[in-house]
Amino acid sequence: MAQRLLLVSTIMAFLAGLAIASFAGFREFLPGLLQGALITVEITVAGAVLALVCAVIAALAKLYGPAPVRWLAITYIELFRGTSALVQLFWMFFVLPHFGVRLEPLLVAILALGLNIGAYGAEVVRGAIIAVPRGQWEATIALNMSRAAALRRVILPQAFVAMIPPWGNLLIELLKSTSLVSLITIADLTFRAQQMNQTTFRTVEIFIIVLLLYLAISMIITVGMRALEAKAAGAVARGRAH
């Protein structure tokens, strides 16, 4: 795993070097594109936090909530999984103002993408909770722990480990979907690239840089999640009976 990461990083560094060497446009476009990339990262990070919170709440509500709460969670999950992120973005940006709700574009971007990924994440969280062996629940009952304490202290910490790899995928989905926000006037990486392209027509140089920047951000996510997984799995693997 580590060797493969190293290999990919090396190839990327080589490509990046190639880009620097080959394109005079690098110096010209990079600063502007980096500004866009910063917005992209901001939306990704804030969206990820929102998605995680929504996912945990929706999963717990669907699993353990009373009927009305459960239905609310199911509605949220199905609504946001069943419609496209772009439509959700447009709804919040163009339709809500007709009902008197006018939000900042950046807020709309974070809300729409966070809620969207959160709906997928809810199923990931739910699956990981269900996968914790029954015996763990039974032990908490035999020790007279409340259900809330059992979840917080015993079930979720174990479910957490199983959740990390699928969350890595979801975060990369989130990163990729941030390019949609260029359609609601936010100057993210994609938006900047299109703007520069329209004024300079140096398409190849601009989009090679864009590609490398997206790839770099997703590599950071992958490496970060791998590290988190190794750390968390280490803690539980010590505990798992061989």
Added chain:
Amino acid sequence: MTAPDSNGTPMVRFENVTKSYGSFVVLDGLDLEFGAGEKVAIIGPSGSGKTTVLRMLMTLERINDGIIWLDGEPLTHMERDGQLVPANAAHLRRQRGKIGMVFQHFNLFPHMNAVQNCMEAPVTVLRMPKAEARARACELLEMVGLGDKFNHYPGQLSGGQQQRVAIARALAMRPKVMLFDEVTSALDPELIGEVLNVIRKLGSELDLTMLMVTHQMGFAKEFADRVCFFHSGKICEQGPPEQIFGAPENERTKQFLSAVLEAT
């Protein structure tokens, strides 16, 4: 047959308890009593309902009919306006605190070391200060012979050691009744002795009511005050070990015991 405590009230009483899964009746009108401090071995063929009896008592399974009494009070029910109604969560939690259980597959918390496993419930449930809970956890781990394994995680321990941590973890909640469900069945043969020795020690040093489902007939004979033989969800025969093992009266008991003896 039972050894009632000073008030004459049994510690545990099953009163006409019925348990079924769908249309399959596992236990049909079970009446059974366990006295305070009594040590009872429950034996019988696989599928005869032994585990179900312990799980109902631990409130892991709901009963369909009848009442289970614990320490002079109803467990599955509670009193309201002079009537017995099904217990709510608060009542269950109050009564359940008097029972501890050790499982066949240990069910230790894999992300906590031995001491943390034993501290968890005293801290989160009994609100015991951490220092006190830790001291008690260490004391109990010493008692089960794991004084040198405080910081080991379950995966770093042998099956026998894990099961001894599980016993210490249950004792940390100071139960009056301890349930053991085939606690040596998942162990390699050479590790069974160390777990049985610990159980023997609890029996002599602590004032516990102990109910154990077991296939270790030798241990049951030497340890138990009474042996209950289950067959098809009913108590076929019960009595002191000398009687059950020495001169069983029931045909089914005889068959079962000779089959078990043949296997060993």
